[in-house]
Amino acid sequence: MTLALAMVALALVLPWGAAAAARRLASLLPPREACATLTGAAALLAGGTLAALIALFHVPFLAALEQVPLPRAATAWPATVPVAAAAGAALAVQAALVARRWREHRSVLARAWSATGDSVPDGDLLVVPGPDPQAFALPGWRGRGGRIVVTTGMLRALGPAEREVLFGHERAHLAGRHHLLSVTAHLAGAVHPALRSLRPALEFHLERWADEAAASAVGNRRLAATAIARAALAAASGKQPHKDHGPLLSVGTGPVPQRVEALLRPVPGRPQARATQMAAAGLAAAVSGSAVLGLVLAYGLHEYVELTARALLRR
Template sequence: MTLVLALVALALVLPWGAAAAARRLAALLPPREACAALTGAALLLAGGTVAALIGLFHVPFLAALEQVPLPRAAAEWPATVPVAAAAGAALALQTVLVVRRWHEHRSVLARAWSATGDAVPDGDLLVVPGPDPQAFALPGWRGRSGRIVVTTGMIRALDPAEREVLFGHERAHLAGRHHLLSVTAYLAAAVHPALRSLRPALDLHLERWADETAASSVGNRRLAATAIARAALAAASTGQPGKGHGPLRSVGSGPVPQRVEALLRPAPVRPRARGAQAAAVGLATAVAVSAVLALGLAYGLHEYVEFTARALLSG
């Protein structure tokens, strides 16, 4: 049983190293590929953590299926009950956090649509009256297509060319379904604390993805950088926290100076450097090991219960 405990400990510790490898890899990739790496890592590592906890939690139930009395199972492995109870408590807490975060995600969408749903957009663009410069991508809701919401204050803050950059940025969020990637990382962070570090990195690369798409649509990276900086400064001048964490993606979210600096450089390309290859190998290895550990844990627990049942029958 010591081996099983070692597998569990390793499965629960591994996401710390895997998250660091995912962030390193994302920093070396173009924004779109970086978002895929971060979201995939968050989802797979969260799944491995849940699998490990379920494996521990269901030991008493396995014993019951094999007709092994719980006292006998506890005698063979004294930690059976406390470890199963701890795993069950962790799973219950994770469930509560995930459900709460999913409800928050849906509530934000519902409130945003309630506030703007009756207005008639011009295509996918909805301009709402208001002095505060704000703009965000509002994902689809209950059969209705997504739209870009922009205040008249933001329209006045930008010239026509800069507005095209803003619209292209927000359309990229809608087309790429960035809110789904964001909520995936948000829910995964409720499963394991190591995965919380992936969300800020994902937020940055989602904005970089939209920035690059907007720059490509207007064919002028310097114009895109200027428009992003001006829109972000205008939104920040209201003193209101910028949207961007969750379903509503905003041009002013993330580290804007870093985004502007990236736009002033040549367009990113897929790297072939050894650093990127090493980070990719490290991340793939960590995720693969996590999956193997989950399978090994399930097998080890099964063998443990079988051994206990045989010992009971022979005794």
């Protein structure tokens, strides 16, 4: 049991190092690959954490399946009940946080669709009357396809060419289904506190992905940089109805100066091989270690309980 607890501790500590390695590797990769890295790391690390906690929580139930009474199991393994209770409490808190974040996600989405009112879409573009400069990618909802929502206030703040950059940016969010990646990282952060740092990093790279797609669509990186800066500045001057925008990714998300600076540089190329390989190796070791430890622990505890139960019943 001591070995099992050590494995659990390691499985719960590894995500701190893995999250740092994931952010470092993402900073060396082009935006699309960076988003895949961060989302995959968040999902795998959350899964490894849950597997480790579920394994501990199930120890008393495994003993019962082997017909070992709980008092006898507690005598043989004094930490069984306290550890299982702690694991169960952690799982309950995680479940509540995940459910709460999912409800918030759906609530923001419902309110955003409701705010569009009776506006008639022009293809994938939905122009909403209003002086407040806003623009965001609105994911599909209850059979309705995704839309680019932009207010008349935002349209007035941009020139015709800059509007095309804005539309290309938001279309990239919809085409890449970026809201699913963002929500995955948001829910993973409810499972382990170390994973909360992955969502801001992911949203920055999602915006960089959309920025690059918009620049490619208009064929002018300087125009794209100017449009992004102007749209973000206009959005920042308006009202911000929701501190947490949930599934709504807008042009003003993330550190805009870094995004503009990146657009003023050439198209991102292949990163330095040595630095990328080192960061990738560190991330792979931490993520795979956490996931494998959780799965091995779940299987190992089952085998351990079964063997020990047989020994106790023979006495």
